[in-house]
Amino acid sequence: MSKFKAALIGGGSIADKNHIPALKHLSEQVEIVAVCSRDAAKARALADQHSIPFAYSDAGEMYRECHPNLVVICTPNNLHYPFAMQALEQGCHVFCEKPPAIRASEAREMAELAAKKGLVLAYNLQLRQTSEWELLMKCKASGQLGEIYHIKANFLRRRGIPGWGYFTNKEMQGGGALMDLGVHVLDLALCALDYAVPTGILANTYDFIGKTGGKGLMGSWDPQKFEVEDAAMAYLSFATNASIMLSASFALNTQTDIDRNLEVFGSRGGAKLFPLSLYTEVAGELADVNFPYLEAVDIQLKNTSAFVDACLGKPSNVCTAEQGAVLQEVVERIYLSAIR
Amino acid sequence: MSKFKAALIGGGSIADKNHIPALKHLSEQVEIVAVCSRDAAKARALADQHSIPFAYSDAGEMYRECHPNLVVICTPNNLHYPFAMQALEQGCHVFCEKPPAIRASEAREMAELAAKKGLVLAYNLQLRQTSEWELLMKCKASGQLGEIYHIKANFLRRRGIPGWGYFTNKEMQGGGALMDLGVHVLDLALCALDYAVPTGILANTYDFIGKTGGKGLMGSWDPQKFEVEDAAMAYLSFATNASIMLSASFALNTQTDIDRNLEVFGSRGGAKLFPLSLYTEVAGELADVNFPYLEAVDIQLKNTSAFVDACLGKPSNVCTAEQGAVLQEVVERIYLSAIR
């Protein structure tokens, strides 16, 4: 079988540190042929550094000359939509960074085009690949949790407004903590509910700390240019009577610098992660189950591999185009609810 | 000044263990004259045990013969309303167990009658009296938290469905975990927001474990007779843009047997309790403030004393009739939201 010819669009650190190394590990299935960035020099440097044959600042040129059939998009959020649409039109499978897009309608359109073209469009929500989450999904599948009815999903930073990139730019990113961090744990929570679409959403967003300034633990930010939410709180209710409490923050007066955790409550058992513990009954007594020897895995590699599996038509747990469209819809409805 | 003449309505353990001892500690201001219970023998035994002069099974008779001017109501929830109305009509100040009533309209009526009569009606939500909460309210008052915009309030039991009393009886109690446990932390959360009335509420209630049965840590319960919610999850949104996430459970597959905690997030500082820690900045650095030597206090005594202070026209932090009406309204709207 011939290898996929992969191109990357976006020349930032996520390409450099995550996607290129992962693709290179999969060299039996994928060959990186080009990298494309608005900044030609950046594209060039990245290509040189990783021994990638071609570098472009124009995607059209890239498609014409290199004919890739697999494209990884790691641009600012507002460019996910145009580049994904173009790639699909060019007949390429697309692996797109999260969040899927800026607007729900964009993600929906992207999913429709992929379906129409019979191509794989998938999103890089790689927490699905942690050993803890995979194990939890196994427990769910085997019925050990019973019916899952409530989830608390948190991705909270105390003072983690990124001091670099475009993270506080509303136009380019579409939002703040929810777009950047919240989608990760929201994706997991939705997975636990088989990606049902919520019937009710109530939410609020905040920007007190972002607009005031102060100590930063991930570099310094300019409160004058802080245009997004530093915290988003949301409640999702489902037709099945399930519910999700979602909290995401770049900045919040809380204890730990980074707190990424989920609690999953089912009728037969509950779970907390990370790390993973189960709370259930064993032999008629309340039991806590811990997994002291779970492996740390390279979740980027596993997620890229899952995407490639999908392209090959194999079973895969990568976030699908359809799921991405639902995810983006939920994000948009959260922002809408918060406007009141 | 003459002492208040107090009567208790309800002859259960809350009268025996909480209210009577507290009132006796306040013997310079209050004299217990009678105890009244549907069960005449119970009333008699309680009166004898605590050397209370009179015991009744009929409240009307009690009012006629003893002329109390202060009444403590500790009956099942569905009797709060009729007994409180009667007591107010009789010209008595009323100290009523939580929740205020079964329906929001009842609590509203009670507040209106108290106002009309110029009497004190207050509720026994005694977590307000903990050293931790009082200290937090001091910090709020002095501006150390800035504007409070989000609160997570939890009162969760793993397997704490009470194996005694009427706790699982819908008609007598009006509900389960929310009515019995949730109101305590909801009251605190509303205090932190100056008892604003939420503009939006979204909620769900559950009864998986209650209806299935299993190991109990607070006695055994009969799943056949389990009529209330074992868990309630709710989100409250306010006109000020503040929000509350509320979780209450009798039974939930979670780690600890009893987890009663709040997180309060403000623009200048945050707090977690119990115990109390503050998360803020000191001299430009992120600082955690702990209070290793806070006193344990008798919160029932302090709350009863706060009620008596209110009756004497002194400043008091006891839960007022008006606050109780708001609290009951919120509870009712949570249940309504959960019906969908």
Place this chain on the structure above:
Amino acid sequence: MSKFKAALIGGGSIADKNHIPALKHLSEQVEIVAVCSRDAAKARALADQHSIPFAYSDAGEMYRECHPNLVVICTPNNLHYPFAMQALEQGCHVFCEKPPAIRASEAREMAELAAKKGLVLAYNLQLRQTSEWELLMKCKASGQLGEIYHIKANFLRRRGIPGWGYFTNKEMQGGGALMDLGVHVLDLALCALDYAVPTGILANTYDFIGKTGGKGLMGSWDPQKFEVEDAAMAYLSFATNASIMLSASFALNTQTDIDRNLEVFGSRGGAKLFPLSLYTEVAGELADVNFPYLEAVDIQLKNTSAFVDACLGKPSNVCTAEQGAVLQEVVERIYLSAIR
């Protein structure tokens, strides 16, 4: 149904603190009619203290006058045999302190007489009644441990040679750490193997510290009068290929003052106790299972109750006469092996 008429033989603290309180808790089934001790004054005092009608210094007289049908024996070890034989001859059910006897032949004879008379003879090995052990036996029964093939059973004291009673007197007690402590965990280990009889035994006993003297944590002892083993180490091998490592000590240069624990290794899971943890696989990963909310129970009350159940012909997990005979045989073979 009429109550059992119980008599106690032996007037020491084990009667006073363990057996009499337990029997009194079971007053619906048992009535204590007499206590008998070589020391008439002691018998009298004990009877008075617990409002027991009669006190004797002669057992024959007691049988003639009181006609008990249930006898509890809590004398020094060398009197278990004669008093148990006498009680059985008198037609009484017998609840005897551990160890069953001094010699294996005695315990065997006792079991045979009980069988012949159709009476219950049982031994007070009450660790069987701990929540941890009962839960472990449930797990065993449900197959969660698979086939149990190795057990490490330890009852070790660092400097716990009792400074009172007859514990160091060879003639009265028959031995030291093994007779007094080791039998408890040996009984559990044998239960885990369905009370199989070992085919091979290799063992050693020691008395270095007992004969040298030094610091005592349970009173002082006289090294001149130390006649028993301060430590016993034994290995038991079974026809099923199972094995037990048994360690018991009154005195040993080890870390903790008292270390009573078992490790049970099965083909599908292992366990450590006390407290109880399971080591197994869940969903294909190595899992540790803990039981944070096991109840502390009154194991003496439960064991006495189990004995009474046996007398009533109900199912019971009390140590039977037959098991006691096997236990005594193993103890004797351990001492024999250690003589080499």
Place this chain on the structure above:
Amino acid sequence: MSKFKAALIGGGSIADKNHIPALKHLSEQVEIVAVCSRDAAKARALADQHSIPFAYSDAGEMYRECHPNLVVICTPNNLHYPFAMQALEQGCHVFCEKPPAIRASEAREMAELAAKKGLVLAYNLQLRQTSEWELLMKCKASGQLGEIYHIKANFLRRRGIPGWGYFTNKEMQGGGALMDLGVHVLDLALCALDYAVPTGILANTYDFIGKTGGKGLMGSWDPQKFEVEDAAMAYLSFATNASIMLSASFALNTQTDIDRNLEVFGSRGGAKLFPLSLYTEVAGELADVNFPYLEAVDIQLKNTSAFVDACLGKPSNVCTAEQGAVLQEVVERIYLSAIR
């Protein structure tokens, strides 16, 4: 003084990672002249990597051409005997990996030939070189432990069946957990008893987990090809009345992934390691002695150095040919006992 001319037989990772680096550190005394492996390419690669002059696939050729006078054997266990005999016949000192051989008679023969030839034959049991063990032996020598009478020696892995090499091949390795892991702690335990020969041995071996399969923490293994014991339990009794409890496992349902520890009980003091703590009396009180600043040492380097010291006629604590013969005899008797 001229340097030893060293050759290595066996080209696996133990040569690569342990022996060659150690020998190179001792370059003032030893010069590595050749490496020999059945697999010529492997020998060549290893020689090149470490700048060793010659590589052979035939040992005879190596002896003829290189004339080494010091040979390190790190082949599969079943080749220890033939290669050691050959090396001794060639007049070389021999440093052999553990276990000494497959059969007791082989190790005995090897020791006899070494003695006859006046050559050093020693075994790489390098736990003797840990700071903890050396310190314990000093304490033993100075009498701080008194007479040592009981030892518990454990080398337990929870799921550590090696997923590489020949570890589960009965013919090549002679056994499993006992041969590979148990010999390390058995060697230490025997050292503590001055390498006395046990008079009684009772033992069992198991293969439940190895033959069933499951999660592996050291790679995956094939249960179909699992021919050795996954656990060995043994009791050794000595003429001096001392005793040893030995436990070794590749796989056991126990808590920790790797638990390598010894407890040594003496008449005046006891010890637990690793790390080392002493349990004794100081000034008439029970005292625990810890050594918080013991150095971590390169035990392979120290053991190789001890072997070279022995070759130079200096005092050395390396495991001697005679000790190796006793060790192998004990191992064989354990297996024999377990056959029953």
Place this chain on the structure above:
Amino acid sequence: MSKFKAALIGGGSIADKNHIPALKHLSEQVEIVAVCSRDAAKARALADQHSIPFAYSDAGEMYRECHPNLVVICTPNNLHYPFAMQALEQGCHVFCEKPPAIRASEAREMAELAAKKGLVLAYNLQLRQTSEWELLMKCKASGQLGEIYHIKANFLRRRGIPGWGYFTNKEMQGGGALMDLGVHVLDLALCALDYAVPTGILANTYDFIGKTGGKGLMGSWDPQKFEVEDAAMAYLSFATNASIMLSASFALNTQTDIDRNLEVFGSRGGAKLFPLSLYTEVAGELADVNFPYLEAVDIQLKNTSAFVDACLGKPSNVCTAEQGAVLQEVVERIYLSAIR
């Protein structure tokens, strides 16, 4: 031998809770005949409560009527001197609370009169009786510490200004933290140096917190009436080149509420207490020695018993009149140094 006839002077809680219970435990040697307090009613009540035959408000009367031969003085500090002198004149052995007196000259005079009269005068510095200190003195005696050359002695409270009694009254108590707390650890430090007299003293005292007021952990105090030091810091240098750093506080902005500890540095070993740890070398390695099973003892009973032993001419480690005179001299010199 006839019993001592004991009288107590001072009717406060130290008589009630410490001295009377201790004397009663020693009823074979001592009989309490009278209690004397300026406040006749207090004396009467105390006598009644403890079944002491006589109560006085006038000491002279007490001596005339009761003829005690052993007097315990537990008055405010400024009365130690006059009552001790009177008691000695009356031919009584005297057991006096700490500190010995207000002025050094008083303690010296008291010691001289006791010597002249051949009577025992001793002080109640009961920390000497802790198991930890006794064990440390044994280690010192056996040479395990070598030459002791430096001691850090601390008795620090964070906010422990007593809210009762006369503790902040300069005239009655003579000083604050040094007089009340510091003398305890100073006494121990001087014991470690064989009660040598320091050649140089440099010291400072403070009253910032005491005079400012604030949160109290031992009741509230009136900053207006705070006349003593809330903290004393001192350095003592000895002719032997030994040195002591002494710190005592009623109030200090430090971590723990009460921190009473000593560090003792000797040429062969050091110690920290409470609890006691030794830092030394064992077998050539740095070793920490802990004593996990030291008994908690009733130090008041042991100290009273030591005083009685002294009265009986037996060996005793109670603080002697001579040591008390040195202690008081050091205290006075610390205050003098602090005046600068």
Place this chain on the structure above:
Amino acid sequence: MSKFKAALIGGGSIADKNHIPALKHLSEQVEIVAVCSRDAAKARALADQHSIPFAYSDAGEMYRECHPNLVVICTPNNLHYPFAMQALEQGCHVFCEKPPAIRASEAREMAELAAKKGLVLAYNLQLRQTSEWELLMKCKASGQLGEIYHIKANFLRRRGIPGWGYFTNKEMQGGGALMDLGVHVLDLALCALDYAVPTGILANTYDFIGKTGGKGLMGSWDPQKFEVEDAAMAYLSFATNASIMLSASFALNTQTDIDRNLEVFGSRGGAKLFPLSLYTEVAGELADVNFPYLEAVDIQLKNTSAFVDACLGKPSNVCTAEQGAVLQEVVERIYLSAIR
């Protein structure tokens, strides 16, 4: 602005590891032109290793040829004075290693010459640059500590006599633990008191362990050649009534291998470091304030940078010539006090 031309005098590891890397980080302001060491080869090697143009063994020659205007002195202590005087005479700013000199008069002379010449002379006491100390000084400046009145300053090693260099040579180093370690924490303590000059000093020095020998944790030392103090204890009293307790050791029988800490007691708050905690009152309750996210910083780089700032006339917290003169005076007075 032109860059400073820097030269280093002293070719040891402190030049290699600390000063040269720091200066190179400041390459926009400083250019290293030469390195000078008595040992010409050492100078050469150091220059080559760091690409420094010139190497000298004669400082005079260096000044003549290279004309540096900034000199870093990192020689043995006894050469600080002559080289600093020479450098100042040559018109260079001087950054000198601690301690300032051997004698107080030297440091005073150095300060006077620097003042006369209008040059910067500063000392490398880099603990001032820790995040913890800088934050504490901010808290002091903002009044959060009130008046600071007592400081405990410790720099203690258990067995840290350096086994290399000249640390135990009295003539070259001027002293031991005080000169090498004590000055660091003494400098901080004096900073906390605005570098007041103490009015009273009492001190002792010791050399028991240094002269006896034993286990070393920082290499081995020769007790025969141990000429300095292994421990210094001192008390400093100030005209403001403030006081300092100072303890420094190379070797002391204490718990931890290295214990470098300060406690600072003020009228409104106290502090302990490292790490930094504050002990104060918040909202009327005792509060502990911790700073969990302080950054680890390169204190050498920050201190060198502070020195360069001073040379540029910018504000700087580097230890000044005047402070160094006071520090040296205090050190000398401590040694003088200890001679008694």
